[in-house]
Amino acid sequence: MTRIGVVTFPGSLDDRDAQRAVRLAGGEPVALWHGDWDLYGVDAVVLPGGFSYGDYLRCGAIARFAPVMQTVIEAATHGLPVLGICNGFQILCESHLLPGALTRNAHLLFRNRDQRLTVENVDTAWTSAYRPGQQIVVPVKNGEGCYVAAPDVLDRLEGEGRVVFRYADGNPNGSARDIAGITNERGNVVGLMPHPEHAVEDLTGPSTDGLAFFTSVLGALTSA
Amino acid sequence: MTRVIVDVMLKPEILDPQGNAILGALPRLGFEGISVVRQGKHFELEVDAPVDEAAMRQLADTLLANTVIEDFTVRVVE
Numbered sequence: 001m002t003r004i005g006v007v008t009f010p011g012s013l014d015d016r017d018a019q020r021a022v023r024l025a026g027g028e029p030v031a032l033w034h035g036d037w038d039l040y041g042v043d044a045v046v047l048p049g050g051f052s053y054g055d056y057l058r059c060g061a062i063a064r065f066a067p068v069m070q071t072v073i074e075a076a077t078h079g080l081p082v083l084g085i086c087n088g089f090q091i092l093c094e095s096h097l098l099p100g101a102l103t104r105n106a107h108l109l110f111r112n113r114d115q116r117l118t119v120e121n122v123d124t125a126w127t128s129a130y131r132p133g134q135q136i137v138v139p140v141k142n143g144e145g146c147y148v149a150a151p152d153v154l155d156r157l158e159g160e161g162r163v164v165f166r167y168a169d170g171n172p173n174g175s176a177r178d179i180a181g182i183t184n185e186r187g188n189v190v191g192l193m194p195h196p197e198h199a200v201e202d203l204t205g206p207s208t209d210g211l212a213f214f215t216s217v218l219g220a221l222t223s224a
Numbered sequence: 225m226t227r228v229i230v231d232v233m234l235k236p237e238i239l240d241p242q243g244n245a246i247l248g249a250l251p252r253l254g255f256e257g258i259s260v261v262r263q264g265k266h267f268e269l270e271v272d273a274p275v276d277e278a279a280m281r282q283l284a285d286t287l288l289a290n291t292v293i294e295d296f297t298v299r300v301v302e
Contacts, residue, residue, distance in 0.1 A: 058290055065287070094290065101293045103234075108241045148238060148293060174239070 002221050004214070005032040005042035007072070009063045013050035014085065014197060021197040022046070025214030034066040043221045044081035044125070045072055047088025049141075049195055059102060059144050060090035073097060081125035081217050082189045086142055089181070089191030098182055098191050099157070100149030105142070106174025114206040115140035115194050116168040117180050121161050124187040125220045129212035136209035138199040140172050140180075145193040147175035147182075157182055165192050226273045228280050229299040232289045233264035275300050 004022045006029055008015045019029035030042050034052075039045065052063035063069065073095050076082045084092040092098045105111060116137050119130040130136070149157070154176055157163050165181035173193070181192025196210025234240050240262050247261040267288055271280070280298050289296040 057287070061287065061290065093292070099292075101290055103238065103293060104241050106239060106241050108245055146239075174241075 001026075001028040002044075002218050003028045003030050003040075003042045004217065005030045005039055005045045007032045007034060007045065007047055007068055009034040009050070009052035009066060009087075011051040011054055012048050012087070014048040014195065015050070017195075018046045018048045018085065018197045021200045021210065021214050024200050025211055025218055027214060027218050032068055034063065034068050037067045037071050039068070039071050039075060044083070044217050045075075046197075047072075047082065047084040047091050048197070049086030049088060052087055052091065055087075055144070058090075058094065060087060060092075060094040063087075063091045064094040069095060076184075076189050079186060079188050081220065083126050083213065083217070084189075084191035085195055085197060086145070086193055089193055090144070092189060092191040097189050098184060099153050100147055100176075100182070102142075102144055102193070103146045103148050104144050105146050105172075110141070110143040111145070111172040112141040113139070113172065115172060115180075117165045117194060118168045119164070120166055121164040121183060121187075123161075124164055124183045124190050124216075126190040126213050126216050127164060128220055129216040135168060136199075136212075137207045138194045138196050138210045139206065140194040142173060142193050145173040145175065147173075147179045147193070149176060154179075160185070164190055165194070225270050226275045227301045228269040228271050228275060229301055230267040230269065230280070230284045230288050230296055231264060231299075232267070232284070232294050232296045233262060235293055235295055238293050 006018045022029040119134045167178040196213040199205035199210035243261040243263045284296045
């Protein structure tokens with residue numbers, strides 16, 4: 001069975017939900033620990049949401065230097081699929097695996113709601129089970145989710161099709177060009193602020209639209 | 225011991241909603257004539273002498289500031 005690691009940092013909140021999403025999608029979740037250098041041979045890694053290290057200094061700034069991240073960064077540059085959700089997206093930006101940064105929401109409010117997104121890139125390891133242009137609804141919950149990058153970086157992301165998700169029906173945090181999630185050049189690293197792992201079951205989520213993140217990567221790994 | 229001061233500010237082109245919120249509160253407190261507030265971070269480090277200024281700059285560049293969105297200055301005092 002395909003094994004997907006979920007890293008727990010001090011202050012992670014959504015690691016259990018991410019593990020559960022992996023299980024519901026048909027994979028085997030593997031708990032990884034921030035202070036551990038070893039990835040135990042997992043086939044992909046999820047950096048979950050939360051407030052690693054209390055969001056001290058900047059969101060994700062201290063987690064980026066955790067032992068496990070040195071191994072994740074190295075493996076990601078060699079093609080390991082890595083998904084960063086919310087705080088995980090912030091960690092990926094602090095790690096420079098993804099360009100830009102997440103800053104305080106433009107309106108200063110913590111935003112917590114069900115959010116409609118447009119899937120714009122279905123060629124990544126984490127989105128291949130979606131249709132181009134598909135609209136999905138997943139929860140968004142953040143205080144520092146305002147995506148910023150230099151104009152030339154934004155132009156390059158758009159030009160290379162690396163904007164994976166865009167906010168539809170309203171931008172919850174002031175992100176540049178309504179960007180909700182992006183990918184690296186290779187398409188194995190994806191980061192987004194909204195939470196697909198909270199939308200995997202009718203009982204607990206606004207939809208089951210998030211499940212396809214996890215079936216995507218399982219499919220990509222099985223066919224590889 | 226020598227004190228090293230690192231100041232970190234958002235780059236001018238980056239929106240500072242916290243600074244704007246402070247600015248919005250000033251007229252209510254009776255402070256007039258202030259057109260811009262930018263909020264930053266101030267770090268004070270106690271460092272064994274002699275201070276390696278290049279290492280201090282590297283520390284600021286690596287951890288204290290995210291140079292994608294922030295600028296920093298390093299000063300060695302006393």
